[in-house]
Amino acid sequence: MALSKLQPHPSNDVALEQYATEGDLAAYWMLAVDELDGLENAVVADLGAGNGILGIACLMLGAKHVHFYECDDSVLEVLRSNLERLPDDLQGRSTVHAQAVDGTSLEVPGLDAVVMNPPWGVQRPKADRPFLLTGFSSGAKAVHLLHSDKAAHVEGVATEHGWEAESVLRTDFRLPATYHHHAQRTGSTEVRCWRFHRPGDARLPTDEG
Secondary structure (H helix, E strand, C coil), rough: CCCCCCCCCCCCCHCCCCCCCCCHHHHHHHHHHHHHCCCCCCCEEEECCCCHHHHHHHCCCCEEEEEECCCHHHHHHHHHHHHHCHHHHCCHHHHEEECCCCCCCCCCCCCECCCCCCCCCCCCCCCCCCHHHHCCCCCCEEEEEEEECCCCCCCHHHCCCCCCCEEEEEEEEEEECCCCCCCCCCEEEEEEEEEEEEECCCCCCCCCC
């Protein structure tokens, strides 16, 4: 409920493929992340943070610190507004980085986990690649990714960079008619939530339903 009450993502830039993650899905997914990797006292990076819904969920689940990465000025305004509404102890455990995710490694000491719902490359081919490269070049113990279920390349990119993949859950992702090219008022598409880990650190998937 708390996540659903956040100020929503403005979804202004079609080139950035800005689609908001709904509160129920964010909560369910981050609870799965917590079960798999333990968010209590974890240091987390939220790439392409949008309105902050994933990182804020991590804070609510006990993360020690969350680094939010977002480049869109209008979205940063919403992100900061949502963080300001949090209790003081949660606000003090967050850092906002006003910068694009460009494929370079993160300079985050003690990073435990990366979470992201990046652009899927529908409008701009390979728009997700900088996010994947940044995640896989990080020192994180796990990378958690929401992507289109049709994204067949994701496992290959992970393997190239020495990571192994687990499918955590599949579900429908609602797509409101945000942009002018959307013919229907609302729609949905199948998505998959992935967990990437170093070899030898596999966990059992939580749900394939």
